[in-house]
Amino acid sequence: MKEPLPKFSYLSPMLSKKTKYGLKALAHLASQKDNRPVQIAEIAKHENISQKFLESILLSLRKTGFLGSKKGKGGGYYLIKDPKEILMTDVMRILEGPIAMVPCVSLNFYEKCDDCPDENTCSVNKLMLKVRDANLAVYRNNTLADLII
Amino acid sequence: MKEPLPKFSYLSPMLSKKTKYGLKALAHLASQKDNRPVQIAEIAKHENISQKFLESILLSLRKTGFLGSKKGKGGGYYLIKDPKEILMTDVMRILEGPIAMVPCVSLNFYEKCDDCPDENTCSVNKLMLKVRDANLAVYRNNTLADLII
DNA sequence: TGTTTACTCTATTAAATTGATAGGATAATT
DNA sequence: AATTATCCTATCAATTTAATAGAGTAAACA
Numbered sequence: 374m375k376e377p378l379p380k381f382s383y384l385s386p387m388l389s390k391k392t393k394y395g396l397k398a399l400a401h402l403a404s405q406k407d408n409r410p411v412q413i414a415e416i417a418k419h420e421n422i423s424q425k426f427l428e429s430i431l432l433s434l435r436k437t438g439f440l441g442s443k444k445g446k447g448g449g450y451y452l453i454k455d456p457k458e459i460l461m462t463d464v465m466r467i468l469e470g471p472i473a474m475v476p477c478v479s480l481n482f483y484e485k486c487d488d489c490p491d492e493n494t495c496s497v498n499k500l501m502l503k504v505r506d507a508n509l510a511v512y513r514n515n516t517l518a519d520l521i522i
Numbered sequence: 523m524k525e526p527l528p529k530f531s532y533l534s535p536m537l538s539k540k541t542k543y544g545l546k547a548l549a550h551l552a553s554q555k556d557n558r559p560v561q562i563a564e565i566a567k568h569e570n571i572s573q574k575f576l577e578s579i580l581l582s583l584r585k586t587g588f589l590g591s592k593k594g595k596g597g598g599y600y601l602i603k604d605p606k607e608i609l610m611t612d613v614m615r616i617l618e619g620p621i622a623m624v625p626c627v628s629l630n631f632y633e634k635c636d637d638c639p640d641e642n643t644c645s646v647n648k649l650m651l652k653v654r655d656a657n658l659a660v661y662r663n664n665t666l667a668d669l670i671i
Numbered sequence: 672t673g674t675t676t677a678c679t680c681t682a683t684t685a686a687a688t689t690g691a692t693a694g695g696a697t698a699a700t701t
Numbered sequence: 702a703a704t705t706a707t708c709c710t711a712t713c714a715a716t717t718t719a720a721t722a723g724a725g726t727a728a729a730c731a
Contacts (some may be wrong), residue, residue: 387536388623390690393646400645412706421637425692432708445699446705461649474537488570496549496669497542500610503664507656515652520645539719561677574721581679594728595676 392468394422395430399439399464400520403456410442410449430468437467456518465512472512473505480509541617543571544579548588548613549669552605559591559598579617586616605667614661621661622654629658 397420402411413431417424431450434440439459440450452459465472466481476484477492478501485492492498546569551560562580566573580599583589588608589599601608614621615630625633626641627650634641641647 387620388646388650389688393624396646396649397644414706421639423691426690428707429709435707442707443699444697444705444707446701448699448706450707471536475542490570494671495546497537497545499669500545500660500664501537503660504657507660508653511649511652511656515649520648522643538717563677572720575719577678578680584678591678592728593676593678593726595730597677597728599678 389469390426391430392465394420394427395434395468396464396520397422398427398431398450399434399452399459399517402440402450402452403517404521405451408451410447410451412449415449433467439464439467452517456521457516459517461512461515461517462509464517472508473501475501478502478505480505538618539575540579541614543569543576544583544617545613545669546571547576547580547599548583548601548608548666551589551599551601552666553670554600557600559596559600561598564598582616588613588616601666605670606665608666610661610664610666610668611658613666621657622650624650627651627654629654 398416401416401420405411413428414424416422416431417427431440431442435442435450439453441453442448442450462472471479471482473479473482475486475497476482477486477489477495477498486495486498489495489498547565550565550569554560562577563573565571565580566576580589580591584591584599588602590602591597591599611621620628620631622628622631624635624646625631626635626638626644626647635644635647638644638647
């Protein structure tokens with residue numbers, strides 16, 4: 374007895390909204406002619422993002438050295454580095470977390486899997502190592518500049 | 523003011539336990555000399571998996587045509603196809619769901635992102651398309667046979 | 672024929688995470 | 702001093718995950 378493919382509703386997509394919003398905001402800032410500060414409200418409106426949620430995302434991008442901010446009138450957020458110098462590996466690690474799908478194959482956040490006795494004979498480890506390498510290759514070969522048309 | 527890299531505890535790894543357990547169980551079955559039925563309890567014990575949880579995973583793999591089952595004494599689960607014929611794309615789609623990280627770049631589960639006005643100018647779409655292709659390449663080029671030592 | 676074995680199915684649960692919101696504090700500009 | 706806009710803390714509902722319980726069903730075997 375076979376069943377049809379299960380219907381995934383994508384109610385919980387694998388890419389978090391945080392990352393999605395963060396990427397869109399960065400791309401928005403990178404699209405500015407000069408590097409003028411852009412207000413949260415403007416980004417939120419233009420990119421269809423909850424303003425309060427976006428606030429916390431931009432804040433974390435500022436604290437990790439991607440963005441600068443200016444308070445008061447005419448204030449807002451702006452890119453600190455050239456978009457061509459902003460690697461997706463760094464952005465993704467800040468916004469989404471580890472790139473590896475299991476801790477035991479993570480470069481920056483390695484942890485032993487608590488349930489796995491031996492990584493060398495683990496089939497999951499073997500597959501996820503290849504997946505990690507494939508993803509890393511993409512993120513390393515793409516900068517913020519590559520995301521804007 | 524900069525912050526150190528956030529510490530991801532990997533409390534919620536991106537690969538679900540369901541997929542992890544499912545892969546391990548499939549690999550366990552593929553490692554059997556003959557294709558004899560293996561009891562749930564044996565797999566669970568050998569692979570450090572909650573037996574009841576594993577039950578439901580194996581059931582879904584049976585209903586989707588990967589496994590056969592035999593009841594009663596000497597019963598258990600067994601592979602229906604040759605491990606070399608079992609593509610990781612198919613396994614991952616059953617266990618984990620869509621391979622794409624956003625619905626708007628999914629081959630098998632396409633959906634328009636509700637918050638995005640135009641996919642053609644979406645920076646997230648652009649990046650996630652590349653990620654999907656990279657992941658697909660890995661999953662297409664690996665079979666269950668490739669997971670066992 | 673009856674007992675044992677082992678898969679099948681439904682339902683429930685605690686814990687964690689996500690995404691969103693509210694409200695006020697702070698700092699810079701005018 | 703007043704306005705603007707970032708900064709920070711706390712809270713919230715909804716969802717998902719992982720695990721467990723318990724009863725039902727079918728096959729093998731003595």
